[in-house]
Amino acid sequence: MSNSSSTPLPNTNQAYAQAPAVTQQSRPIRSKSVWVGVVLPLACAALLAVAQPFWSSYLSDLIVKIMILSIFALSLHILVGGAGLVSLGHAAYFGLGAYAAVKAAGPDGSNFLVMLGAAVGASGLYALIVGALSLRTKGVYFIMVTLAFAQLAFFVVHDVGYFGGSDGIYLMQRPALGALDMESSSTQYYVVLAALVLVYAFIAMLRHSRFGHALSGIRVNEQRMRAAGFATYGYKLAGFVIAGALAGVAGFLLASRDAVVNPELLAWHHSGEVLLMLILGGVGSLRGAVLGTITFVLLKEVLSTHAIVGNAADHWQLSLGVAIIVLVALLPKGLVGINDKWQKKAQAQSEKAPAATEKGEHHG
């Protein structure tokens, strides 16, 4: 039996938890209504698709960035929200994906599929190796081992000449597949949007599958899962590899958007940042991951824009920090928590005044 108490993260071993078990962090498995789970995300995606021609190129660019980071955050969500495995090295898979894509590209005419394949393959493979080793550990130790392996990858990319050193390498030609040419920014937009929709759908499906439920079980109480007959190591490793490979997809998209990669992509503070986005959104749901990403990116964007906040933009760090602290203080369950609160309130109201059933449909 491991000692859960001295490892503050995550709270997997319930053996000694006899304090009130239902706390604010509890996340029962429950099926969301079709409305919130399926229709809303699809509607958002459709809206994004239709609106593209009206965005300015800057906005379109910003949205592409948010979407790529969302894919990145979603991939991490498989681990953090799904299996309770907090990885502080996820940027490594993102960065390796980007590097692999660039390395797989020919000097002229880069094949979209080859690059994508290389990205997924490289990050998936590295995730397999890292996962196999790091899943022996738990809690904070797991966090730190994933960090250690990410740092290893960082230094390899940074110090080995083949990867172009600290200044990184360029992609001479953005990937293309027939008419699908990533040189065009609207193609970029739609490709990334499609990828986001697919990844979101895939992870949602994963969560509702027996595999996903097994991961949740492992998150809550791995000991019991093993006693019931789940080879938990295999489940976790599979989750780890999937998460790594999807991060590779995000990395590939980033590389084909920026056409330049550098070691900083793998840096630990990017692993930290994506984790923060997740926590900000609330680790309980996929919407949280996307919501957190949007909020984080927009907050920073807004707070550092002179046109909006004037000279306060010079001190965007300060204001972003304050904003984060306020959000943490007010939102114990992250941003999705607001939505839940509203829903509850609306429910309570509709219960009190049964006549006003129409009003019940409040969504954040």
Add this chain to the structure above:
Amino acid sequence: MLETLAEKPGTAAAQAMFSLQQIHTYYGDSHILHGVSLALPQGQAVGLLGRNGMGKTTLIRTLMGYVPAREGQVFADGKNITGAAPEKMARLGIGYVPEGRGVFPNLSVKENLLMSARAGLDGQKNWSYERVLETFPRLKERLANGGNQLSGGEQQMVSIGRALMTNPRLLILDEATEGLAPLVVAEIWRVIAQIRQTGISTLIVDRDYKKVLAHTDHVVVMEKGRLALQAESAQLQAQPEQLSALLGV
């Protein structure tokens, strides 16, 4: 006889060491305790019986201040202390042995015991480290084991010993004999009797109602968050039919 336990403030109940008045407790939206009143007078042993899920633990947790009562008051020595935090309650002389023991896994047995050592409210130090070990000789052999390296029964002993180390005037035992071997259970009842003799009050929750009746002055039976029956233990021992209906035995 019922009146001795649940009275209006200002009368005997207010004089009691600890008392609860018309307590309503909720977990989130679910209403668990419905207007419970209970007095724990000095030097008395009170038994709390009831089937699973009737609110015994909740009542104790409310008294201890872990769960706030939404309505009602808590008194200590006649003073209204509603809303006092657990540490305050403990300082007022309650030794708490929770359901499920709550042994600190990362502390050794010795540390588990020593960490709570303290003189009682009136300065008495009846319970010392040595005396606890004498009471539970099994622990002597396990002093260096971490709390998570103990058998279930050993943990129970640590939990009781730790509560005694605070030299309480009221000892709350929530299923303290759960998981203990018969010999040890007998020993614990013996200790309880001994404690009772030294004038420490006890509030005992235990599934062995016969033993509870034998070791208490009063018994309170809970049903769905209400007090269904209050009586003197001796009387119930003589006429157990009332109990059988409530406990399903």
Add this chain to the structure above:
Amino acid sequence: MADAHNPAAKLSVRALTRRFGGLVAVSHVDIDLHEGEVHAVIGTNGAGKSTLINMLSGELAASSGSIHLEGRDVTQMPQPQRARAGVGRSYQRTTIFPEFTVLENCRLTAQAQARPRPWRIWESAQHCDASLQRAHAALASAGLQHQAQTIAGSLSHGAKRQLEVAMCLATEPQVLLLDEPLAGMGAEETERMLTLLQQLKQGHAVLLVEHDMDAVFRIADRITVMVNGAVVATGTPAQIRVDPVVRTAYLGEEEHA
């Protein structure tokens, strides 16, 4: 004691030993669990009963000795595999999924055994009939069907203990290793559990660790008594009741005779 494993037994254990540093928690224990029998293991606190169960279920590695399941050596088999081979256990300390509903707790453990394989990720877990059926059946046996949709963490202590057993039942094991299933249960639930055990022993081998002597003597077909890691006596309830060693070491001079 014989060194050979008993081929007729569902689970047969020989010379099983476990050390924690200098402490021998379980020392050369031989036990045979037969189908149709409730085999109780009683003993002082810290005698090594839970450690024994931990080794039988594969949670702890044995320091030495061997375990055979239906004639097969499973001493080295990892816990999950052993569970799927039919060894189910419950925990002395409640080990549930407090965040999930009671039903989901059982469904999840049932899923470990259910066929179509988990990589069919397009299938919804909540509609997995095979595991749902088992879960409902287990809840009914344990008397929790009314609380199927309650969040497990908000159950009372006694109900959690019921759930603990239900989760073990949901995996439909051949061999049941129950670590103090009656602890914390009220009189009624105890009664139900005993009836359930009576039924279960048809077709199952049951190992019951329990301190409730009334229950043990009522239901056990065979009793093993452990003290300080070693078996001091094995026999029928009648034999154990009068065994002088057992009386002094464990039962005490109470009215169990």
Add this chain to the structure above:
Amino acid sequence: QDKIKVGFMLPFSGTYAALGNAIENGFRMHVTEQGGKLGGREIEFFKVDDESDPAKATDNVNRLIKRDKVDVIIGTVHSGVAMAMAKAAKESGTVLIVPNAGADAVTGPMCAPNIFRSSFSNWQTAYPMGVVAAKQEGKKNAMTITWKYAAGEEAVNGFKEGFEKNGGKVSKQLTLPFPNVEFQALLTEIAAAKPDAVFSFFAGAGAVKFVKDYHASGLSKTIPLYGPGFLTDGTLEAQGEAAQNMLTTLHYADELGTPRDTAFRTNYAKSFKLQPDVYAVQGYDAAQMLAVGLKAAGGDIAKKDVFRTALEKATIPSPRGDFTLSKAHNPVQDIYLRKVSGKENKKIGIASKALADPARGCRM
């Protein structure tokens, strides 16, 4: 006529924030001196904090290019960021003036008609030190020490080229990972190897600590420490005693004594209550370069060719002394030999006259 939009993409937070501020100050000072106009056009400023993070460089530069639609970008300090900026600038055609980042590649393989540099190349500041060390100081055997990253390696290679061409020999090249500042182990190596001289490239806090540690270890008594000027620029207050009498080479020095420089320094000190440094000069000159180009193009920055040819032909009257631009758009400038005296880097001679970067790999 609209204002000319100038976008600063500089580090305003983090380790290099002081440099970013100095560059901005220098630039603004020149604009103010010209009455708020360059080439007859009013100037409007935009700012983006690049955080010295290359992974965010593409997004940050796109904020200026796509959101603010700037005509000119001024940036940045960090080489990796500058490389990503160069890529984006090349693609969008926006004029980029690099006011610091010395990556050889910016005016090497990455050179482009719309990319200019007002500062230096890493090679350029180190090569003369090699020449001086071998010829003037008569050193035969040197060791180098730097962080393992592109800028450090380029500088060290520049030194080596100059040193070995003139009869010296670099016996060992020590590196340590960026931004590690535990030098003790490598200082011990130096003490054991006993070279005639040590050349090192560090900047900012690393430079402070290295110079201090070198001094504290007693090595400075017997083995002189050389470096490009960054080793002692803007850090003398913090280095104090330890830096005294050190020789460095750079395209600028405190108190050059020319009327132009004196005027610059007084004006700067008056405007910002700060002593100017080389970064301020580079910012100032970036503004001068922009002015020259704009003037030739009649204020119309869209006339890219005019703008470019004007700059290629111009002589910039910099506080550091006149300089011209090479084919690859890097300054052709005098490199001074400087000696630390008190809190100043005093010019004691010219290490190399009108030195041009070899611009290896530039095809334009």
Add this chain to the structure above:
Amino acid sequence: MDLATFLVQCLNSVQYGLLLFLLASGLTLIFGIMGVINLAHGSFYMIGAYVAFSLAPYLGQHFITMLLVGVLLAVALGYLLEWAFFSFLYERDHLQQVLMTYGLILVFEGLRAILVGNDVHGVEKPAWLAGSFPLMGMMQYPWYNVFAAVACLVVALLMYYTVNRTRLGMMIRAGASNRDMVRGLGINIKRLYRIVFAVGVALAALAGMIAAPMSSVYPNMGSSVLIICFVVVVIGGIGSITGALIASLLVGFVDTFGKVFFQELSGMSIYLLMAIILVWRPEGLMGKR
């Protein structure tokens, strides 16, 4: 490498290791024992250094007094911070602490830029520690480094004693595993933790003050320190002070000799060390199994 050089390198390793322990000691308290994931630890270190820089003009020659004043200020700051930002977080998901401390880092950096600017500063060593003693040929070793190492050992001993031998230490550790139970035993856990947190902050600040004359005082100086502190605490085994001390020395050796022998990839040496140790012993060197 000859023997003399080797010995000096060993000395370097030990000295760096001890300094690391000093840096990590505060984190061992706040993170290792209290269980709060504190990313802002590096910021406290930075604050310490800036405090030293600000106090130096007044107290520069009364170095010990300066340290004391700084520590007191830091305790006050820590006490306040815990009250304002952490007291309500214990009941929540641990991940929320990560977010909170990240916010604090940004705030501290922002305030630092406004209050003291972005320049690199130096702090003079006190005169009585400014000298050095000779070592291996032309090399010298500063007395100040010896002072820092001794300070570290003192802190290590004090901490070890307090946490492992006193009742206060037992309460702190108990609180990390089950707050509610500790309260039920009559211990005011809120106040206790506020004090422990404050002491942790003070230790970080003390490390910053002691390090300031050796390195320098500069923006973001905390962030590079942060990770290595976590590495030390985790390699040692969370909650173990002895472990942290051993881990510090180990990291000191690996870093030093990594730089000497494997220059090309020395950046990854300590991470490789951490990966190997944790794969070998998943709970750290001295972690409880």
